[in-house]
Amino acid sequence: MAPTIFISAGEASGEHYGALLIDALKRRLAAAGQTGSFFGMGGERMGSAGLERIVRSEDMAVMGITEVVRHLPRIYGEFRKLKQAVRARPPDVAVLIDFPDIHFKLAEEFHRLGVPVVFFVSPQLWAWKKHRIKLVQKYVTRMLVIFPFEEAFYRERGVAAEFVGHPLAELPLPTITREQFAAENNLDTAATWIALLPGSRAKEIRDNLPEMLQAARTLVEQSAPQGRALQFPVPLASTLNAAQRTAVAAMVAEHAGGLPIRLVRDPRAALHHACASIVASGTATVEAALIGNPFVVVYRVSPLTYAIAKLLVKVPHVAMANLIAGKRVVPELIQSDFTAANIVQHIGPLLPDGPPRQSMMKELAAIGGLLRSNPAGNALRSPGAIDRVAEVALQLIAPLSPAPFQPKH
Numbered sequence: 001m002a003p004t005i006f007i008s009a010g011e012a013s014g015e016h017y018g019a020l021l022i023d024a025l026k027r028r029l030a031a032a033g034q035t036g037s038f039f040g041m042g043g044e045r046m047g048s049a050g051l052e053r054i055v056r057s058e059d060m061a062v063m064g065i066t067e068v069v070r071h072l073p074r075i076y077g078e079f080r081k082l083k084q085a086v087r088a089r090p091p092d093v094a095v096l097i098d099f100p101d102i103h104f105k106l107a108e109e110f111h112r113l114g115v116p117v118v119f120f121v122s123p124q125l126w127a128w129k130k131h132r133i134k135l136v137q138k139y140v141t142r143m144l145v146i147f148p149f150e151e152a153f154y155r156e157r158g159v160a161a162e163f164v165g166h167p168l169a170e171l172p173l174p175t176i177t178r179e180q181f182a183a184e185n186n187l188d189t190a191a192t193w194i195a196l197l198p199g200s201r202a203k204e205i206r207d208n209l210p211e212m213l214q215a216a217r218t219l220v221e222q223s224a225p226q227g228r229a230l231q232f233p234v235p236l237a238s239t240l241n242a243a244q245r246t247a248v249a250a251m252v253a254e255h256a257g258g259l260p261i262r263l264v265r266d267p268r269a270a271l272h273h274a275c276a277s278i279v280a281s282g283t284a285t286v287e288a289a290l291i292g293n294p295f296v297v298v299y300r301v302s303p304l305t306y307a308i309a310k311l312l313v314k315v316p317h318v319a320m321a322n323l324i325a326g327k328r329v330v331p332e333l334i335q336s337d338f339t340a341a342n343i344v345q346h347i348g349p350l351l352p353d354g355p356p357r358q359s360m361m362k363e364l365a366a367i368g369g370l371l372r373s374n375p376a377g378n379a380l381r382s383p384g385a386i387d388r389v390a391e392v393a394l395q396l397i398a399p400l401s402p403a404p405f406q407p408k409h
Contacts, residue, residue, distance in 0.1 A: 002029075002034060002035045002036050002037060003029070003034070003036045003037075003091075003092040003093070003394075003397050004036070004037050004038075004039070004089065004091040004092050005025060005036055005037070005038050005091055005092060005093055005094075005095065005393065006038075006039060006040045006086060006091040006093070006094040006095070006110075006115075007021060007022065007038055007039075007040045007042065007046070007051060007094075007095045007097070008040040008041040008042070008082070008094070008095070008096050008097065008099070008102075008103060008106065009041065009042050009043070009046065009057055009097040009098065009099065010041060010057045010060045010097075010098070010099035010102060010103075011057065011098060011099060011200060011201075011239065011283075012043070012200035012237040012238055012239040012283070013098070013121075013200070013282070013283035014057075014097040014098040014099060014121060015042055015043035015045055015046055015057050015238065015239055016045060016238070017097055017120070017121065017167050017386065018042050018043075018045075018046045018049075018051070018095075018097055019042070019045035019046045019048070019049040019051075020049075020167065020386045021095065021097075021120075021386055021389055021390060022038055022046060022049040022050050022051060023049055024386050024387050024389070024390035025038070025390045025393065025394070026050065027390075028390050028391070028394055029394070037052070038050055038051045038052065039051065039052035039053075039054055039085065039089070039091070040052075040053075040054060040055075040082070040085075040094075041053065041054060041055040041056070041057055041060065041078075041082060041102075042056075042057050043056065043057040043058055043238060043239045044058075044238060045238060054081055054082055054085045055078045055079075055081050055082055057239055058239045058240065058241050058244075059074070059078055060075060060078055060099075060102065075102075079102055079105065079106075082102075082106060083106070083109055086106070086109060086110065086113065086115075087109075087113070090113045090114075090115055091115055092115070092397040093115065093116050093117075093118065093393050093394075093396045093397050094106070094107075094110045094115050094116070094117050094118070095118045095120060095389065095393050096117060096118070096119050096120070097120050097121050098120075098121040098123065100123035100132070103119065104123075104132065104135045104139070107119070107135065107139035107140055108135070108139050110139070111138065111139045116141040116142075116396040116397075117139060117140050117141050117142075118140075118141060118142050118144060118389065118392055118393050118396065119136070119140045119142070119143050119144065120144045120146075120164075120389050121144075121145075121146055122143060122145045122146070122147070122150050122154070122161075125153070126149070126150065126153045126315075133154075133157050133159070136154070136157075136159050137157065137158060137159055140159070141160070141396060142160050142161075142162070142392055142396070143159050143160065143161040143162070144161070144162055144164050144385075144388065144389055144392060145161055145162070145163050145164070146163075146164065146165065146166040146167065146371070146385060147163070147166070147320070147323075147324060147371070148163050148324075148370055148371075149323075149324075150163065151163040162388075162392075163373065164373055164384075164385040164388040164389065165371065165372055165373025165384065165385040165388075166286065166290075166371040166372070166385060167384070167385040167386050168283075168286055168287055168290050168371075169290055169368060169371040169372045169385075170372070170384045170385060170386075171268070171290075173272055173291065174266070174268050174269040174272045174273075176266070176269050178273045181264075181266075181269050181270075181273050184264075185233060185262050185264045186262055187231050187233065187262055188229065188231060190229065191229040191230060191231040191260070192223075192228060192229065192230050192231070192275045192351065193230075193231050193232070193233055193270075193273060193274040193275055194216070194219065194230060194231075194232050194274060194275060194276055194277065194278065194347070194351075195232070195233050195234075195235065195267075195270040195271055195274035195276075195277040195278070195279075195293070196209070196212045196213070196216065196232050196233070196234045196261075196277070196278050197234075197235055197267060197270075197271075197277060197278070197279045197280055197284045197288075198212055198234070198280050199237075199280040199282060199284075200237035200239055200240075200282065200283075200284075201237075201239075202240065202244045202247065204280055204282075205244075205248055205251070206251070207300045207301065208280045208298060208299065208300060208338075209234075209248070209251055209252075209255070210251065210255045211298070211300070211338060211339065211340055211343070212278050212298070212340075212343070213252070213255045213256045213259065213261070214255070214340035215278065215340040215341075215343035215344050215347075216230075216232045216256065216259055216261070217256070217259055217340075218340055218341070218344045219344055219347070219348075220259060220260075222344070222348075229260075230260065231260040231262060232259065232260060232261050232262065233262045233264045233270040233274065234248075234252070234261055234262065234263050234264065235264050235265065235266065235267035235270045236248060236263055236264070236265065237267075245263075248263065249263060267284060267287065268287060268291065271284075271287055271288050271291045271293045272291050272293070274293055275294075275350075275351055276293065276294045276295060276296075276347055276350045276351055276357075277293050277294070277295040277296075278295065278296050278298060278343055278347060279295045279296070279297055279298070280297075280298055280299055281297050281298070281299040281318055281319060281320075281332075281334070285297055285319050285320055285321055285330070286320050286321065286371070288321075288364075289320075289321040289324075289330075289364045289367045289368065290364075290367075290368045290371065292361050292364050292365060292368070293364075294330075294350040294357050294360045294361060294364070295330055295350075296330065296331045296333060296343060296346045296347050296350075297318065297319040297321075297330055297331065297332045297333065297334075298333045298334070298338045298343065299318065299333075299334050299335070299338065300334070300335055300338050301335070306335050317332065318332050318334055319332050321364070321367055324367050324370055324371065325363060325366070325367055325370075329360065329363040329364070329367070330360065330364075331346040333346065373385065373388075
C-alpha cells in the first residue's frame, strides 16, 4: 500500500525545503517500486511538487506577537482545517518544517493519533521559550537540525536530534550569468548592484523596505559625483500572493521615485551577482553568507514585539551568520539602529575591493564550511540534508522497516 505522508511548511524558506523533500521522497519510493501521496500545508512550489494543499502557506505567514494577535481568527480557522484533514486521513508519518507555533500543536495531534513526527529545522528554543523543550520531548519523534550547535542542545535534553547540514549549503551557485540576469530584469551589467532583501512576509516588507529604499537614495546621491552607477534588485518571496506583490510594487513607486529599483524573482541569483546586499534578518542572511556576498543585516518589528523579545531572547547576536561564527562578522542594525544613515555607513566600506570586503568574504566562507554536514575533504560522505530527512521519514513508516535512532558516540 502506498504510504501517505503529511508535510507542512509555513514560510518561504521552509516551503522551498518542502518542495525539495517531496522530490527526494518520490525518488526513494520509486527506487523501492512504490509511490506515495502527500498532503498538508505549503506554497506553490510544494503544490507543483505534488502536495495536496489543505492550507496555503501564503495565508499563514505572519510574524511578531502583535501581528499574530491581529490575525488569530484566520490562523485558527486554517489550523482547524489541518486538524480535520489529519483526523480524517491519518498519515503514516508527518514532517513538520520550522513554523513552531502551528507545528507544535499539530505534533500534539499526531501524537494522539499515533503518527510519528519528524521536525525539520529547529525552532530557536536555544534563544527563547526554552520551556517548549517539553513539547519536543513529548511529541517529536526525531528532531533534524540545520545548525551544528543545535544538536548538542537537544541531545543534552534527551531529544533524538541529528545535525543533517543546512540544505542551502548543498546548493550549487546559480548558473545564470550576469548578462542573462541583467537581460531578464532590466539591469545594466556595467552598474554596481546592491541587492535589497526586505523579508518574505508582507508585514516584514512594509516594515523594512522603505528604510532600505531611503538608504538606496542616499547611496545613489553619494555615488553620482564619482560617476558610479548603482542599481538595486529587490527579490520577491515565492510565498507572496499577487495582491502582496502589487502592494510591494506600489510601495516602491511611492518611496523610490526615480531610483533604479528592479523587482526580481530569484533571490539567490540576485545575491550571487550583487556587489553587496542589505538583508532582513532571517533565512536570506544564511543564503547571503553561503553565497559569500558581503551584507548588512537589518530588522524592525512593532515596538511591543521588540520590547517583549528583548526580555525573552537571550543570545549575543541576532544574525544567524554571527551566531554560527560566535562573533560579529556582519553588521546588525536592529530596530532603532535600523536607519538609512547607518546602512550607508556600514555598507559603504563593503563596496570597493579592499580589506573590509575581503575580510568579510573570508569569514563568510568559514561559516559556509560549518553549515555543511560533509566538509570538504571528508571521504565518508553521508546523504545531504534533504535526502537525510527523506531517509528518516521513510524509516519511521512501519511497513518500510523502521530503523531506530542511533545516538552518535
